[in-house]
Amino acid sequence: MNISLEDSICVFEKDINNDVLLTWSFPSIDDGIRQVVLNRTSLTQEKISLSFNFSKYKNFWIYIYTSYISAQESHKETFPSNLKRVVAYSICLVRNNFNPEKYGALAQIMSNVYQSTGDCSKLLECHLRVINRGQFDIGPLGKFQESDYDVRRSYLATSIKDIITLFGDEIILIWSAMIMKKRIVVYSEKMSSLLKVIRAFPLLVSHRQNWNILRPYVTMSDLELKDLTTTGIYCAGFTDPSIKSHEDYYDILVDLSSKDVTVSSHAKDQFILGSFHRDMLKYFNAALEDEEINDQDVIKGLVKKTKELLTKLETLKEEKDGKQQITQESLDARKLPNGMAAFIMSIVNAEGLNG
Known part of the structure; x- marks a missing residue:
């Protein structure tokens, strides 16, 4: 054996x-x-x-x-x-x-x-x-x-509606970070709260079915921080408040103690909210208001809206070097609203649309 x-x-x-x-x-x-x-x-x-x-x-x-x-x-x-x-x-x-x-x-x-x-x-x-x-x-x-x-x-152990309620309108920043595959750090004083909340974040991008992005609990030891940085993209949880002062480890910081979501200074241009973000936020709020909509309905709705977004992005492809792809140059030529081009390119890279 x-x-x-x-x-x-x-x-x-x-x-x-x-x-x-x-x-x-x-x-x-x-x-x-x-x-x-x-x-x-x-x-x-x-x-x-x-x-x-x-x-x-x-x-x-x-x-x-x-x-x-x-x-x-x-x-x-x-x-x-x-x-x-x-x-x-x-x-x-x-x-x-x-x-x-x-x-x-x-x-x-x-x-x-x-x-x-x-x-x-x-x-x-x-x-x-x-x-x-x-x-x-x-x-x-x-x-x-x-x-x-x-x-x-286990994937559904934490209610996604509870997570939306917890963060209110700032849920859109967490959704954006997840859809763009950005580095997320979650801080909580309590281990139980940390683990309950962080495990639900992959539900926001349920079409990927990927819980391996989670690093639910990390200490500030050099060995663990080195491992974290080598993974590239992650959703990592900490109970040590000193992580909050280390912007180099995250693109957004989710503080469960204060229920605040903070975008790091180096990532602000990638978190400019546009029309699609506003539409998605309306969906989150509508789901909370409708008591007949359960967690699985919310997840199915998220998958549907994500697929609609990806279908729209396919229409932006233009031929370059013998293949259809989305480039920064083609997006700039369309004179998109401020921040939208960066958002689109992040999703293109996250979803491998040019692969």
Whole structure:
């Protein structure tokens, strides 16, 4: 059986002396992945985030479930002896696909198993059963059935109407950044709010069906920032407020704490709103006002309006070098409204219309 890095599981523990160690992994993970996973567990921080989080590094999705061990629990006679000096631990799963609900449920059950037994071989048993059979049942500690977690439900876990309501008219800036494939940074004080909101952004360009653009949670470590910049285009989440002063990492900044969307100084000429933006904003507002329109209706409407836009852009193609394409020169010749040419060229590049 060949187990790859994309199917890794590891356990980090924090003890009563505040030391944090990788106590077990299968298969072994390299130093880079280990440091990134450790950063994202929050175990090295003074305040531990006792919750589930998901993130991405390189091509790997990282799912982390962190639990606290109370003094009362650890003093029970039946409590595993190897965990009696442990105050918190994280079960970390490395995978190659997006499905927070699936891997969150799996990590939580594994956390139950670990706190109950302290036995990593039991984690390995669950791990291998999922890989080979897609299921396991360990009685009162939990039952997992892979087929229960359709990834399409994970795509729709956050209501797009809630996102539109949250940002009001500024949703048009987020939509513009997504359709033009610009760099988006989302900041929130709370991890839960960050992950809930950022995962919905790809729904704004649902015709692409691409959640790989997400980097839901990134720390300010040099290793992670270097990885972020090498991806080129991204929608990245941070809980460190210092990211707000680093305009070189984003084209727009979405601040969930203040509900403000800020366009960076170097990208302002690409975010000049025109007639199509106003039309799209009317669509967003109309969708909110109509209670009979659900999230899937909104998404279908967005796909339809995007296809209408792309069809219009096809009519702007002119022959150059033996093929039909849209050029900056041809757009300038049409004397389009201020900012429209830049918007069109960004979409042409994002959608590969000249390919």
